[in-house]
Amino acid sequence: MDALMQFIFSGLTVGAVYALVALGFTIIYNASDVVNFAQGEFVMLGGMITVFTFEAGLPLPLAALIAIFVTSAVGVALNKLAIEPARGAPVVSLIIITIGASIFIRGAAQIVFDKQLHRLPSFSGDEPIHMLGATILPQSLWVIGGALLVFVGLYLFFTRTLTGKAVLATANNRLAAQLVGINTGFMMTLSFALSAAIGALAGVLVTPITLVGYDIGVALALKGFAAAMLGGMGNPKGALAGGLLLGLFEALTAGYISSQYKEAVAFIVILAVLFVMPQGIFGEKKTERV
Amino acid sequence: MTCRRKWIQISIIAAIMLVLPFFFPSGYYYRVGALVFVNALSVVGLVILVGYAGQISLGHAGFAGIGAYACALAPTHLGLHPAVAILLGALISAALALLIGRPILRLKGYYLGVATLGFGILVSMVLSNERALTGGPDGMSVPDLGLRSLLRDMGWRISGGEFWYGLNAVVLLIGIWIALNLYQSATGRAMRALHGSEVAAQTVGIDVPRIKLQAFVISAVYASVAGSLLALQNGFITPEVAGFMHSVEMVTMAVLGGVGSVLGATLGAAILTLLPQVLTVFAEYEQLVLGLIMVLVMIFLPRGLLPSIVAKLRGRGE
Amino acid sequence: MSILEVKGLGISFGGLRAVNDVSFAVKPGEIVSVIGPNGAGKTTLFNMISGVYMPGVGQVFLEGQDITARAPYLLARQGLTRTFQNLQIFQEMTVLENVIAGFHLTERGPIWADLLSWPSARKRAGEVRNGAYELLTRVRLEKAAEEEAGNLSYGALKRLEIARALAMSPKVLLLDEPAAGCNAVETEEIDALIAELAASGIAILLVEHDMKMVMRISNHIVVLDHGEKIAEGTPTEVSRNPDVIAAYLGSEEETAHADG
Numbered sequence: 110m111d112a113l114m115q116f117i118f119s120g121l122t123v124g125a126v127y128a129l130v131a132l133g134f135t136i137i138y139n140a141s142d143v144v145n146f147a148q149g150e151f152v153m154l155g156g157m158i159t160v161f162t163f164e165a166g167l168p169l170p171l172a173a174l175i176a177i178f179v180t181s182a183v184g185v186a187l188n189k190l191a192i193e194p195a196r197g198a199p200v201v202s203l204i205i206i207t208i209g210a211s212i213f214i215r216g217a218a219q220i221v222f223d224k225q226l227h228r229l230p231s232f233s234g235d236e237p238i239h240m241l242g243a244t245i246l247p248q249s250l251w252v253i254g255g256a257l258l259v260f261v262g263l264y265l266f267f268t269r270t271l272t273g274k275a276v277l278a279t280a281n282n283r284l285a286a287q288l289v290g291i292n293t294g295f296m297m298t299l300s301f302a303l304s305a306a307i308g309a310l311a312g313v314l315v316t317p318i319t320l321v322g323y324d325i326g327v328a329l330a331l332k333g334f335a336a337a338m339l340g341g342m343g344n345p346k347g348a349l350a351g352g353l354l355l356g357l358f359e360a361l362t363a364g365y366i367s368s369q370y371k372e373a374v375a376f377i378v379i380l381a382v383l384f385v386m387p388q389g390i391f392g393e394k395k396t397e398r399v
Numbered sequence: 400m401t402c403r404r405k406w407i408q409i410s411i412i413a414a415i416m417l418v419l420p421f422f423f424p425s426g427y428y429y430r431v432g433a434l435v436f437v438n439a440l441s442v443v444g445l446v447i448l449v450g451y452a453g454q455i456s457l458g459h460a461g462f463a464g465i466g467a468y469a470c471a472l473a474p475t476h477l478g479l480h481p482a483v484a485i486l487l488g489a490l491i492s493a494a495l496a497l498l499i500g501r502p503i504l505r506l507k508g509y510y511l512g513v514a515t516l517g518f519g520i521l522v523s524m525v526l527s528n529e530r531a532l533t534g535g536p537d538g539m540s541v542p543d544l545g546l547r548s549l550l551r552d553m554g555w556r557i558s559g560g561e562f563w564y565g566l567n568a569v570v571l572l573i574g575i576w577i578a579l580n581l582y583q584s585a586t587g588r589a590m591r592a593l594h595g596s597e598v599a600a601q602t603v604g605i606d607v608p609r610i611k612l613q614a615f616v617i618s619a620v621y622a623s624v625a626g627s628l629l630a631l632q633n634g635f636i637t638p639e640v641a642g643f644m645h646s647v648e649m650v651t652m653a654v655l656g657g658v659g660s661v662l663g664a665t666l667g668a669a670i671l672t673l674l675p676q677v678l679t680v681f682a683e684y685e686q687l688v689l690g691l692i693m694v695l696v697m698i699f700l701p702r703g704l705l706p707s708i709v710a711k712l713r714g715r716g717e
Numbered sequence: 718m719s720i721l722e723v724k725g726l727g728i729s730f731g732g733l734r735a736v737n738d739v740s741f742a743v744k745p746g747e748i749v750s751v752i753g754p755n756g757a758g759k760t761t762l763f764n765m766i767s768g769v770y771m772p773g774v775g776q777v778f779l780e781g782q783d784i785t786a787r788a789p790y791l792l793a794r795q796g797l798t799r800t801f802q803n804l805q806i807f808q809e810m811t812v813l814e815n816v817i818a819g820f821h822l823t824e825r826g827p828i829w830a831d832l833l834s835w836p837s838a839r840k841r842a843g844e845v846r847n848g849a850y851e852l853l854t855r856v857r858l859e860k861a862a863e864e865e866a867g868n869l870s871y872g873a874l875k876r877l878e879i880a881r882a883l884a885m886s887p888k889v890l891l892l893d894e895p896a897a898g899c900n901a902v903e904t905e906e907i908d909a910l911i912a913e914l915a916a917s918g919i920a921i922l923l924v925e926h927d928m929k930m931v932m933r934i935s936n937h938i939v940v941l942d943h944g945e946k947i948a949e950g951t952p953t954e955v956s957r958n959p960d961v962i963a964a965y966l967g968s969e970e971e972t973a974h975a976d977g
Binding site: 402577580581583584585586587588589591592594595596598599600601602603604605606607613617659 | 767768769788789790793794798799801805806807808809810814817818819821822824825826828830831832833834838839841842881882884885
């Protein structure tokens with residue numbers, strides 16, 4: 110029982126990160142119908158920039174802010190330079206563009222920073238907290254809490270603010286949004302900035318636990334993508350559920366079956382879900398019009 | 400495409416294959432050429448799946464992994480000749496593609512992407528984790544094909560590089576010939592038809608799931624044979640052959656050259672295989688340049704290099 | 718003896734009844750038109766008959782055999798095919814290849830023969846090629862044979878779709894607005910083509926907005942309104958039917974309101 114609780118804690122921690130990456134996928138997908146495989150690189154950038162500015166002597170909160178800001182700028186640049194020029198391209202082309210962009214960002218990071226693994230100090234010490242018969246690191250609480258805050262914040266942003274509603278409107282029907290006077294180009298920019306910032310925040314939060322290196326993005330992008338798909342692409346609730354579920358699956362498999370195959374089980378579950386529900390758990394069923 | 404155009408395309412590639420060695424400054428280049436041909440072979444298979452039938456696979460390296468490890472494992476464990484192991488690998492890949500193809504190919508777009516991606520990752524994970532059998536991430540050695548010593552006994556002495564250059568060239572030509580045959584056949588036309596409109600394809604009697612499955616199985620066999628040849632010529636194999644990045648590389652080669660065109664796919668394979676060789680001087684910048692090329696080609700030459708060039712030339716000609 | 722029979726067909730989308738309890742029959746060589754105001758459920762009806770949608774209730778019979786909700790490719794093999802209101806062309810294939818694709822059922826053979834370009838495969842391909850040329854000539858597109866289909870005009874593509882459907886030598890042909898977007902000359906051509914097809918014994922089910930054309934060529938007309946069949950009969954009977962007049966006038970009134 111205690112072991113189970115322990116696995117659930119670690120699953121939720123990892124799952125919260127996956128949920129944030131999946132959320133990043135979702136926001137960009139909604140705005141532009143693009144699955145951005147460079148999403149994992151935002152997490153990497155968030156961690157790396159924080160590490161390097163922190164080691165240069167800046168206080169941690171400021172370093173984190175700079176990292177999030179710079180990563181957002183990278184997100185906006187990605188949209189302007191790679192996604193917008195390819196508007197309307199087929200899915201395969203878009204996949205290659207964003208994978209190409211992710212390889213590019215990774216290559217740049219390896220030159221600007223280095224190829225080492227780095228860590229950050231935990232925000233509130235490393236003293237494990239005893240909870241429900243298991244222990245949890247304070248940093249895990251930071252990760253889970255941070256993810257929850259982001260989801261609540263975004264929920265409020267999308268439902269309570271005019272800008273948020275405009276983003277949703279653009280996602281729903283680009284042309285109609287333009288007709289009612291929404292600057293859809295700006296909404297795209299905003300979506301990329303937001304999604305990059307969320308990725309960077311995930312990177313900042315998780316680096317004290319998992320370390321950061323220039324090449325952590327690929328695995329995160331795959332997991333985040335899988336989580337987003339599991340929940341149903343384009344649905345923020347789905348991103349949250351998909352991310353947490355995936356994290357839990359992994360932790361439970363690692364705990365009870367085989368730590369080597371924890372990621373395998375995650376992908377098996379995803380395949381199973383897609384076979385039964387080809388649109389994901391929260392995805393809408395589309396009827397083809399002819 | 401007429402029969403004549405098919406043979407023109409094959410002749411062009413064969414001629415290039417024959418002429419190139421005269422410009423090789425050293426024996427090393429035979430190795431590079433052999434690698435280009437192996438990659439081109441798996442990419443021609445992807446052209447059938449992606450270019451003809453319009454389906455995506457982000458996990459095709461999984462089949463290359465099966466082909467590669469069949470050649471590494473079957474000779475030692477089953478006592479099979481490596482050449483037979485190539486066939487065994489192709490058979491296993493085809494069977495697996497047949498098995499997972501039905502449910503996977505019901506999916507569309509990104510969902511198909513994630514499902515195939517999941518399949519590829521599962522294969523590479525098994526290869527990395529079953530250390531007792533595969534040696535894990537460190538890889539394992541692959542026995543010699545034995546064909547070269549046979550040639551030597553017959554009095555034909557050629558270097559390893561030359562041998563693999565020749566063998567892979569022949570296999571690639573056969574692969575291209577088959578792909579071009581398919582293009583102008585009823586099955587190939589059905590693949591291209593469902594690419595254009597699935598619902599219209601159905602109304603002319605095309606069994607869409609079945610044809611998709613055929614494209615998937617055929618392309619899996621291509622990838623598997625390519626994986627086998629790669630393993631045999633390197634004499635060593637690691638699970639990276641089945642990894643996500645290898646799948647991405649394959650799709651990129653196909654799309655870079657022009658995914659609808661067999662000739663273009665070969666060109667794409669050549670460019671992306673040669674690029675790292677050229678860039679070894681700037682090893683640091685390799686990823687940077689690779690990523691940049693992928694993005695730029697897709698933005699400025701969305702149909703791929705070869706079709707875009709052909710379209711340009713035609714435009715000028717008229 | 719009717720070749721196609723529709724009995725009590727109906728479907729709902731999210732609680733909304735799109736088509737409700739529609740029945741009619743088509744005989745070989747007969748042209749039956751389905752008319753009705755926009756949104757009356759004509760295309761939905763077509764989609765159910767041709768197996769694109771699964772009907773909620775009711776049955777479809779082809780030559781007396783129950784074919785309800787059978788997959789479109791199986792229906793094609795039994796001799797029922799269709800064209801589409803919003804074109805479904807194989808854009809990246811040539812015009813000729815589009816029609817050859819229509820010969821799929823005649824041309825297909827063992828896959829290994831296709832892969833190895835076996836003489837049998839080449840023979841099959843050669844035979845249907847001639848047939849495809851003939852059909853292109855019939856719809857007067859033979860000059861565009863080698864062009865990429867995506868480059869053709871709308872009217873030409875409409876005719877190409879018909880040629881592709883004819884390649885299967887169907888017994889029943891569903892035409893969804895074949896003359897939509899065509900000019901007067903093209904409409905007349907399609908008009909003549911349809912009459913010719915019916916004369917050759919094909920049963921034709923037609924959805925068309927061009928009332929003049931419908932009245933001219935139909936043997937029998939089925940009128941839908943709000944998903945229900947409100948009338949059926951010969952063109953003369955239908956045009957005098959007060960319900961039909963009301964339905965059309967009613968919808969015109971609504972249009973007038975919307976415009977105002």
